[in-house]
Amino acid sequence: MDTKNIIEHFSNLYAGQIDSGKIGLAAIRDEAFARFSALGFPKPKDEEWRFTDISPLLDIPFTQASDVDESGILAQSLDSFWIPDVDGPKIVVANGVLSKGLSQRLNNLPFKISSVYDAKQAKVIAEFVKNSPAADSNGFTALNTSLMRDALFLDVPANTNVREPVQILFLSSGSEKPQAIFPRLIVRIGRNSRMTLIESYASRHESIYFVNGVSDIHIEENASLHHVRLQADSASAFHIGHSFVEQKQDSRYQSCSISIGSRISRHHISAILDGSGAETRLDGLYLGKGEQLLDNHTLIDHKAAHCQSHELYRGVLADKARGVFSGKILVERNAQKTDAIQNNNGLLLSEEARIDSKPQLEIYADDVRCTHGATVGQLDDEALFYLKSRGIGHNTAKGILIYAFAEEALKNIESKPIRTYVDGILNRFFREVNT
Amino acid sequence: MLKIQNLHANIEGKEILKGIDLQVNPGEVHAIMGPNGSGKSTLANVLAGREEYQVTQGTILLDDQNLLELSPEERARKGIFLAFQYPVEIPGVSNAYFLRTALNEIRKANGLEEMDAADFLMMIRRKMKKIELDNDLLHRPVNEGFSGGEKKKNEIFQMAVLEPRLAILDETDSGLDIDALRVVANGVNSLRNEKNAFIVVTHYQRLLDYIVPDFVHVLYKGQIVKSGTKELALELEEKGYDWLKNGNGR
Ligand SMILES: Nc1ncnc2c1ncn2[C@@H]1O[C@H](COP(=O)(O)OP(=O)(O)OP(=O)(O)O)[C@@H](O)[C@H]1O
Ligand SMILES: [Mg+2]
Numbered sequence: 001m002d003t004k005n006i007i008e009h010f011s012n013l014y015a016g017q018i019d020s021g022k023i024g025l026a027a028i029r030d031e032a033f034a035r036f037s038a039l040g041f042p043k044p045k046d047e048e049w050r051f052t053d054i055s056p057l058l059d060i061p062f063t064q065a066s067d068v069d070e071s072g073i074l075a076q077s078l079d080s081f082w083i084p085d086v087d088g089p090k091i092v093v094a095n096g097v098l099s100k101g102l103s104q105r106l107n108n109l110p111f112k113i114s115s116v117y118d119a120k121q122a123k124v125i126a127e128f129v130k131n132s133p134a135a136d137s138n139g140f141t142a143l144n145t146s147l148m149r150d151a152l153f154l155d156v157p158a159n160t161n162v163r164e165p166v167q168i169l170f171l172s173s174g175s176e177k178p179q180a181i182f183p184r185l186i187v188r189i190g191r192n193s194r195m196t197l198i199e200s201y202a203s204r205h206e207s208i209y210f211v212n213g214v215s216d217i218h219i220e221e222n223a224s225l226h227h228v229r230l231q232a233d234s235a236s237a238f239h240i241g242h243s244f245v246e247q248k249q250d251s252r253y254q255s256c257s258i259s260i261g262s263r264i265s266r267h268h269i270s271a272i273l274d275g276s277g278a279e280t281r282l283d284g285l286y287l288g289k290g291e292q293l294l295d296n297h298t299l300i301d302h303k304a305a306h307c308q309s310h311e312l313y314r315g316v317l318a319d320k321a322r323g324v325f326s327g328k329i330l331v332e333r334n335a336q337k338t339d340a341i342q343n344n345n346g347l348l349l350s351e352e353a354r355i356d357s358k359p360q361l362e363i364y365a366d367d368v369r370c371t372h373g374a375t376v377g378q379l380d381d382e383a384l385f386y387l388k389s390r391g392i393g394h395n396t397a398k399g400i401l402i403y404a405f406a407e408e409a410l411k412n413i414e415s416k417p418i419r420t421y422v423d424g425i426l427n428r429f430f431r432e433v434n435t
Numbered sequence: 436m437l438k439i440q441n442l443h444a445n446i447e448g449k450e451i452l453k454g455i456d457l458q459v460n461p462g463e464v465h466a467i468m469g470p471n472g473s474g475k476s477t478l479a480n481v482l483a484g485r486e487e488y489q490v491t492q493g494t495i496l497l498d499d500q501n502l503l504e505l506s507p508e509e510r511a512r513k514g515i516f517l518a519f520q521y522p523v524e525i526p527g528v529s530n531a532y533f534l535r536t537a538l539n540e541i542r543k544a545n546g547l548e549e550m551d552a553a554d555f556l557m558m559i560r561r562k563m564k565k566i567e568l569d570n571d572l573l574h575r576p577v578n579e580g581f582s583g584g585e586k587k588k589n590e591i592f593q594m595a596v597l598e599p600r601l602a603i604l605d606e607t608d609s610g611l612d613i614d615a616l617r618v619v620a621n622g623v624n625s626l627r628n629e630k631n632a633f634i635v636v637t638h639y640q641r642l643l644d645y646i647v648p649d650f651v652h653v654l655y656k657g658q659i660v661k662s663g664t665k666e667l668a669l670e671l672e673e674k675g676y677d678w679l680k681n682g683n684g685r
């Protein structure tokens with residue numbers, strides 16, 4: 001489809017959607033849709049999308065995903081999506097809409113879970129949506145704002161330690177007709193509070209769909225969020241996700257973004273360090289095979305002084321898979337004593353796999369320490385021979401080396417059960433690419 | 436145990452080994468000496484099964500089995516062990532995990548049960564003491580950041596754990612201080628028995644004072660130009676290699 005047809009196509013979806021006027025989003029949506037119409041989807045010549053050709057996505061006439069019939073899905077059928085031995089709430093957002101029926105343990109929590117359909121919270125949510133960078137960042141985020149059918153809001157009050165990790169499953173129901181889903185998540189961690197959050201994307205059926213999600217994350221003074229994001233959508237799905245993180249003074253944000261699913265996937269994180277003493281850790285792991293394209297874009301905006309950011313992304317690509325990493329560190333004029341480290345390393349398991357890497361430092365303060373490094377390589381033959389010469393079989397030896405490489409990006413996942421679960425994903429990936 | 440006949444091997448199209456004959460029987464220690472670049476490490480690597488080397492002629496038999504048909508890991512499981520001249524660093528893989536995986540793969544291949552973590556730990560503690568290897572090296576990534584001597588000791592430690600039938604030590608003595616040399620030699624000597632054998636590649640007579648060889652061979656330009664008993668090493672120490680280069684070897 002050309003740009004005009006695309007916009008027309010989505011106009012029809014827009015016109016056909018359920019009216020949300022009474023929750024105060026209508027004006028915001030109209031504005032966002034006008035932005036989308038003006039921006040369209042990114043074009044190949046846009047610098048930010050140079051390595052990521054989204055044209056296969058634009059050729060598919062997606063329809064707005066319909067409501068999921070909760071009674072048609074047994075809660076048990078979602079068991080494999082939950083991390084074993086994690087006792088916190090299990091929240092299901094099905095086709096973009098909070099499903100209380102499929103969720104578990106929503107009661108007696110030290111924080112509030114709500115959606116745009118909860119009258120009491122609708123105003124607050126509308127305010128977050130309105131002020132989100134998503135409104136006009138690019139065509140995708142504008143489209144999410146105009147077409148999202150719900151927004152999930154996790155609101156952690158001040159001085160609260162949420163002990164058990166919170167899991168959110170963004171489930172795509174999958175159907176014959178390719179559907180578009182617009183998940184929206186808003187998280188606020190109040191002053192001095194802490195939480196661990198697992199945000200995962202998956203489908204019960206292998207099918208073609210398009211997830212275009214936005215997460216707005218606000219971490220207030222001296223609060224901390226551990227965030228694991230797991231993109232495990234269907235192999236023929238398209239996934240575009242934007243996480244907008246805003247950090248206040250002395251807050252800590254620790255993210256591990258794992259991408260393994262989808263035919264074309266892009267995850268963009270921007271973290272704005274807006275108060276002194278804030279710390280950000282962005283880790284990421286992308287595991288690609290077949291003809292997957294896995295793209296990670298990060299932007300760390302050091303606005304305030306005495307902040308630290310550490311970033312480590314690692315990618316393992318087999319077959320004809322492609323990886324893209326673009327990491328920008330922006331140090332603004334007042335951000336003295338910034339300490340920023342960025343690393344991106346890729347491991348290619350085949351001659352045809354490829355990684356395009358683009359680190360960018362933009363520094364306007366003078367008293368800072370910023371370093372970045374990027375490497376792309378293949379498995380070390382010497383190391384492989386060394387392991388084999390000790391009796392370790394070829395595939396096991398390969399697995400050991402790949403695991404050691406990938407693990408580096410998972411080291412900061414503190415929760416044992418989460419780490420074990422992610423290790424399982426890694427192992428499955430090795431088995432698949434080794435056969 | 437090991438029978439090498441007329442072995443020729445290339446690397447990147449260049450012939451390095453030009454007809455090697457060598458027989459090693461159980462219980463024996465063979466020392467291989469020779470100038471830099473003569474092909475000692477090449478021979479060691481060919482025995483271990485390094486894929487980069489092409490064997491163009493000749494045979495290697497291990498107990499009547501064609502060794503050249505076996506992959507490096509199969510050779511290791513049959514009891515071949517190479518202590519590398521330059522041990523490889525493997526970031527992210529702990530020494531202990533690596534060794535236990537290796538030991539259990541070898542045990543499995545030989546019809547033995549896998550060793551559990553507790554038994555394994557007890558066994559390696561004992562062996563580490565013998566090699567005087569620092570306990571903390573066990574939990575560090577394989578060879579990463581190890582000093583030159585620590586890497587060499589780590590090779591001997593692995594050998595002590597895996598208990599190979601035929602160990603090839605490629606200049607394990609280079610870079611060791613006097614005490615470490617004695618420790619390494621003791622490690623080798625305590626493993627020696629009538630069933631296993633060693634090929635010790637070295638430049639120095641000093642090591643052979645501790646590990647006394649049954650035979651000494653001189654490798655020169657890809658061929659064994661002279662073989663003898665331990666006295667040959669003394670003679671080499673005294674005269675250098677020049678007298679052999681002039682054709683006196685044959
Ligand atoms: N990858 C390679 N490509 C080309 N030539 C090689 C390669 N590896 C080894 N060689 C050559 O093969 C020859 C024999 O090398 P080898 O390492 O076997 O010698 P060596 O006897 O072990 O020497 P040293 O005593 O210095 O360890 C040398 O000339 C070396 O340069
Ligand atoms: Mg050598």
